[in-house]
Amino acid sequence: MNIKDIAKISGVGISTVSRVLNNSGVVSDATRARVLAVVKQHNYVPNSNARNLKKTQSNTIALMVKGISNPFFANMIKEVERQVHLRGCPLMIQHVEDGVDEIAAAMQLIKEKNLCGVIFMGGTYDHSEEEFRQLGVPFVLTTITTLKEVDPSAYSSVSIDDVKSAYKATSYLISMGHRNICFLARFPFRENTIGSRRLLGYKKALEEHGIEYDPALVEDCEYAPSFGFAAAKRLLNKNLGVTAMFAASDAIAIGAAKAVLSSGLSIPGDISVVGFDGIEMAEYYHPSLDTVSQPGVEMAHVSVEILFDLIAGETTNRHVVFESMLVKRGSSRKVN
Amino acid sequence: MNIKDIAKISGVGISTVSRVLNNSGVVSDATRARVLAVVKQHNYVPNSNARNLKKTQSNTIALMVKGISNPFFANMIKEVERQVHLRGCPLMIQHVEDGVDEIAAAMQLIKEKNLCGVIFMGGTYDHSEEEFRQLGVPFVLTTITTLKEVDPSAYSSVSIDDVKSAYKATSYLISMGHRNICFLARFPFRENTIGSRRLLGYKKALEEHGIEYDPALVEDCEYAPSFGFAAAKRLLNKNLGVTAMFAASDAIAIGAAKAVLSSGLSIPGDISVVGFDGIEMAEYYHPSLDTVSQPGVEMAHVSVEILFDLIAGETTNRHVVFESMLVKRGSSRKVN
DNA sequence: CTGGTCTGTCGAATCGTTTCGATACACATC
DNA sequence: GATGTGTATCGAAACGATTCGACAGACCAG
Known part of the structure; x- marks a missing residue:
């Protein structure tokens, strides 16, 4: 037919x-x-193949996401899907494995499918402005950090201020009297990943309050409970007199909290714990975990909005930086 | 070019x-x-549009998933993406909102995009054999229950035995001396949803051990911590002398556990808790939650395998039923 | 030398749309 | 009656691939 x-x-x-x-x-x-x-x-x-062929462009949007099983992304992905769908466009979701070049993968899809737009979500991109320009279709970087310096007029982005957010959490702990605060995050050996940005905020807070930065208090760990658990165990074993832990994600924080509790220590009695992201599970942990919450769903929503504005002909790129929110639920307390 | x-x-x-x-x-x-x-x-x-147009069929697979933000599905989706990608095929993921007809939505996509296969994930389908046949392309139902009686030769499926799994968990609690066991799940007013199947297993275990089924011990609740929390609160307020809770998902169990703990009761001291699914967070909850674990990643893997077999010309449909596994971690204990 | 087979290549038709230029008719204007 | 201006419609040429039938040349057999 x-x-x-x-x-x-x-x-x-x-x-x-x-x-x-x-x-x-x-x-x-x-x-x-x-x-x-x-x-x-x-x-x-x-038949959309015939239509797209003739028009030499489709209405398909692609979402390239690094860490598709990250619970923080789950709701964002859902919102992207919903918003894109609402606008009558099909969505292709592609998980980007570690080590593959996101832009190259997107490039291939764009040529192959005549995509009309791309949302990149999560990860740290090591691409030059030139590479971004070559994409040839509108795109938005959502919760992504870039290693190379890229002219802001060359891309759109949606993010939070990671340095400031980590600064907020660390300052909060310091204000409650903590001095030995450890930090758990993932930092590969390069600048400007999400982890290193949050580390920067952590350091800045310490510095401003005259606390010396101690590398022994920082543990490298992936964004998942099992890694948070192992990292916290390692830290506790060092016997550094830690009274607070700040984790760069709630998933890490949950693992770390488990390590603390299963060592017979209490939260926040012995150790205060603060996470990052604001996933639902952290709220229902016992004790409910304090966290620096990102407005993920809104961020996803705005990403789609920006993308469709660009597709509609908008020529100036936008950079929306959302405010993170320190949510206090009782997993940290004052010490003297 | x-x-x-x-x-x-x-x-x-x-x-x-x-x-x-x-x-x-x-x-x-x-x-x-x-x-x-x-x-x-x-x-x-x-250009795949030209190619697909000429061949009047594409190599695109669609994944229609109900509850895309369900943490149990997250890893399954990732695995489907990985496996499909590995076979050189693009994947479209479509979240199916409550109330939309999954088959009709898939049908539209199939015609529009000349899909070569579809995986349906999650939910309860109210479709006739005829409707399934009309799809016209290979498909697999993964963790899905069907309301209408459908000839098994008309579809492929990957699942666990929900009745048996719930029976296993309930029997486990009974064997430890529990008599007042409550059950938390989502059951709309119809037979054969995942929730009602698990309820069946729960009832069967009670019956076999001579425990009378008490509807007051069953609470309807969605598969998310907030609903589990509310449902457990309602139950506790009834003062029925509950000593154990069996939740039809870990997300519910986590919410329920929170309700128990924040009421000043202990797990498993006062109340034993068993969940369902086997998500990572349940393991890192404190206490680690006992659960009936489904091999989600394997199930996703096999779904893709079956689908590609069908696409390759295999004509007989398969039904793979995985064995669930009772994982004991310490959130339940013996009572006398 | 003729005819047959094999190998490597080519051109043209085709898939199902969109879209541009053409057309046909009705009606008004001069 | 010639001309102009809408309005509603049509046919045909694309879009970029696949694939079938055709064909040219090489080689061999008889």
Whole structure:
């Protein structure tokens, strides 16, 4: 069942059917009604391959996400899907494995599928401005850090201020009298990853309060409970008199909290714990975990909005920085 | 840059380029090498819209998932993505909102995009055999229950035995002396949802051990911590002398555990808690939660395998039922 | 030398759309 | 009656791939 069949059955020309379906050009009401009736009756759905081929562009959006099983991303992905869908566009979600070049992967998809836009989510990108420009379609970087210096006019982004957010959490702990605060995050050996940015905020807070930075208090760990657990165990074994832990994600914080509790220590009695992200599970942990919460769903929403603005012809790129929020639930307390 | 350009630059015919790219037909080694060099040099990627149009079928797979933000699905989705990707096929992930007809949505995508296969994940389907047959492409139902009786030869599926799994968990609690065991799950007013199947297993275990089924011990609640929390609160307020809680998902169990702990009761001292699914967070909860674990990643893997077998021409549908595993971690204990 | 087979290649038709230029008719204007 | 201006429609040429039938040359057999 193709447009030709519909045309024949409706007794009109092919182009008339096309104009009806696309609401383009003029068609008399009578003809329109007749065509639509036939379309509905036969459950006709236009073939998007043919359409995209002819138009040399599709309405498909791709979401390239690093860490698709990260619980913080789960709700963001859902929101992206919802918003894109709402605008009548199909969405392709592609998980980007560690070590693959996100831009190259997107590039391939763009050429292959004539994508009309891309959202990149999560990770640290090591690409030059030139590489971004070569994409050739609108795109948004959501919760992504870039290693190379890239002209802000060359891309759009949605993020929070990681340095400031980590500073906030650390200052909060310091204000409650903590001096030996450890920090758990993932930092590969390079600058400007999410982890290193948060480390920067952590250091800054220490410095401003005259506390010397001690590398022994910092543990490298992936964004998952099992790694947080192991890292916290290592730290506790060092016997450094830690009274507070700040984790760069709630998943880490949950693992770390488990390590603390299963060592027979209490939270916040012996050790205060603060996480990052604001996932639902952290709230229902016992004790409920304090965290620096990112407005993930809104961030996803705005990402889609920016993308569609760009697709609609908007030429100036936007950079939206959301405010993170320190959520106090009782997993930290004052010490003297 | 299209196939014509590549042909011209390579000094060969269009069809020769096509045969090189598809490894079809005979091409001399010299010609093949020359064409491939040109392809690489110009970063040429064939346009899949044109290809799919001509072939009247694409290699795209769709994943229709109900509850995309469910943490149990997160790893499954990742695995599906990985496996499909590994086979060189693009994946479209579509979240199915409550109340939309999954099959109709898939049908539309299939016609529109000439999909070559679909995986349906999660939810309860109210479709007739006829509707499944109309899909016209291979598909697999993963962790899905069907309301209507459907001939098993008409579809493939991957699942666990929900009745048996719930029976296992309930029997475990009973064997430790519990009599007042409550059950938390989502059951709309119909048979054969995941929730009602697990309820069946719960009832069966009670019955076999001569414990009368008390509807007051069953609470309806969505698969998320906040709902589990509220449901458990309601239960505790009834003062029914509950000593154990069995939740139909770990997310519910975590919420319920929070309710128990924040009421000043202890787990497993006062109340034993058993969840369902086997998500990582449940293990890192404190106390670590006992659960009936489903091998989600394997289930996803097998789903993709079955799907590709069907696409490859396999004509008999398969139904793989995985064994769930009772994981004891210490959130339940003996009572007398 | 003729005819047959094999190898490597090519051109053209085709997939199902969109869209541009053409056309046909009705009606008004001069 | 010739001309102009809408309005509603149509046909045909694309879009970029695949694939089938055709064909040229090499080689061998008779």
